[in-house]
Amino acid sequence: MTIIINVRERIEEWKIRIAAGFIREGKLVAFPTETVYGLGANALDENAVKRIFEAKGRPADNPLIIHIASFEQLEVLAKEIPEEAEMLAKRFWPGPLTLVLPKSEVVPRVITGGLDTVAVRMPAHEIALKLIELSERPIAAPSANISGKPSPTSAHHVAEDFYGKIECIIDGGETRIGVESTVIDLTEWPPVLLRPGGLPLEEIEKVIGEIRIHPAVYGKSVDTAKAPGMKYRHYAPSAEVIVVEGPRDKVRRKIEELIAKFKEEGKKVGVIGSGSYDADEVFYLGDTVEEIARNLFKALRHMDRTGVDVILAEGVEEKGLGLAVMNRLRKASGYRIIKV
Numbered sequence: 029m030t031i032i033i034n035v036r037e038r039i040e041e042w043k044i045r046i047a048a049g050f051i052r053e054g055k056l057v058a059f060p061t062e063t064v065y066g067l068g069a070n071a072l073d074e075n076a077v078k079r080i081f082e083a084k085g086r087p088a089d090n091p092l093i094i095h096i097a098s099f100e101q102l103e104v105l106a107k108e109i110p111e112e113a114e115m116l117a118k119r120f121w122p123g124p125l126t127l128v129l130p131k132s133e134v135v136p137r138v139i140t141g142g143l144d145t146v147a148v149r150m151p152a153h154e155i156a157l158k159l160i161e162l163s164e165r166p167i168a169a170p171s172a173n174i175s176g177k178p179s180p181t182s183a184h185h186v187a188e189d190f191y192g193k194i195e196c197i198i199d200g201g202e203t204r205i206g207v208e209s210t211v212i213d214l215t216e217w218p219p220v221l222l223r224p225g226g227l228p229l230e231e232i233e234k235v236i237g238e239i240r241i242h243p244a245v246y247g248k249s250v251d252t253a254k255a256p257g258m259k260y261r262h263y264a265p266s267a268e269v270i271v272v273e274g275p276r277d278k279v280r281r282k283i284e285e286l287i288a289k290f291k292e293e294g295k296k297v298g299v300i301g302s303g304s305y306d307a308d309e310v311f312y313l314g315d316t317v318e319e320i321a322r323n324l325f326k327a328l329r330h331m332d333r334t335g336v337d338v339i340l341a342e343g344v345e346e347k348g349l350g351l352a353v354m355n356r357l358r359k360a361s362g363y364r365i366i367k368v
């Protein structure tokens with residue numbers, strides 16, 4: 029049975045306390061963060077963490093992020109905290125930044141997928157922080173979607189994937205950022221960007237200087253031993269996704285051309301982007317890159333429900349949140365990209 033706790037209008041502590049009780053009992057609780065919804069369990073309870081992998085159908089070698097509500101919790105989870113990690117944590121936590129650090133003995137190996145490192149973040153969301161505080165434990169939580177599906181940005185999305193399969197969903201409304209956290213590996217020098225996300229790379233570089241971008245961020249096939257998550261297909265709707273990248277007017281013309289071509293083949297066509305098109309389904313993402321990021325996963329899920337055969341997606345400039353948006357779009361397309 030799944031209990032849905034509604035705190036959309038007002039965050040009442042007694043309600044969060046019920047969910048915290050579930051966490052302490054080794055149960056699974058989906059909760060909102062500022063990025064996407066997480067599927068949480070007590071990070072120090074191996075059996076509870078195993079259930080996360082089972083529920084998601086997640087490969088055992090793809091490690092989870094541990095969510096914390098205080099700096100003291102970081103000291104327990106990480107063996108060492110380099111100066112740069114401290115600088116970033118002070119500047120950006122709570123926030124959409126995940127730090128990969130050497131793990132301490134207390135972190136169960138199921139969480140790290142056998143790695144000697146651990147990924148940690150302090151989410152900037154009142155409900156998430158309250159849940160961690162009241163359960164008095166760090167919470168391991170991947171995005172609350174079935175493995176391979178777009179991440180959930182509302183409790184409704186979580187229910188689509190997990191209703192009846194987990195004990196509790198906290199409904200805190202739609203998430204503010206809409207793409208997952210930025211993941212930085214600080215166990216190497218220079219630090220490595222493993223996943224672009226809600227905190228722009230430019231902001232991080234202002235604090236600690238240049239960061240190497242892992243080639244997998246652009247989809248190049250490389251050794252993924254350090255970041256196992258990168259080798260799996262992600263965000264994939266059932267329809268074929270094609271990303272069209274380039275200057276706006278050219279992208280627009282190319283998409284119009286493709287709509288005509290697919291229609292002639294008898295296919296149902298969807299478009300996601302900032303323009304209006306004469307397609308079977310059009311999902312307007314917004315004009316700013318922040319709006320586009322916020323609506324991206326919702327759009328992919330929506331397109332799936334409409335049963336379109338092909339989804340054409342407008343590319344965006346890879347600045348700020350644009351790097352995360354393009355990374356998710358390319359993955360969703362399985363790297364079917366047209367450059368104009």
Ligand code: TXA
Binds near residue numbers: 064140143223258
């Ligand atoms: O915004 C977010 O980060 C959301 C919310 C719920 O906090 N969580 C999230 O978790 O996106 P997940 O499991 O969907 O993605 C975690 C990413 C994966 O790509 C995983 O491979 C990587 O972080 N990761 C986790 N631990 C790691 C480690 N020790 N070394 C390298 N990468 C790691």
Ligand code: MG
Binds near residue numbers: 170171179
């Ligand atoms: Mg995920």
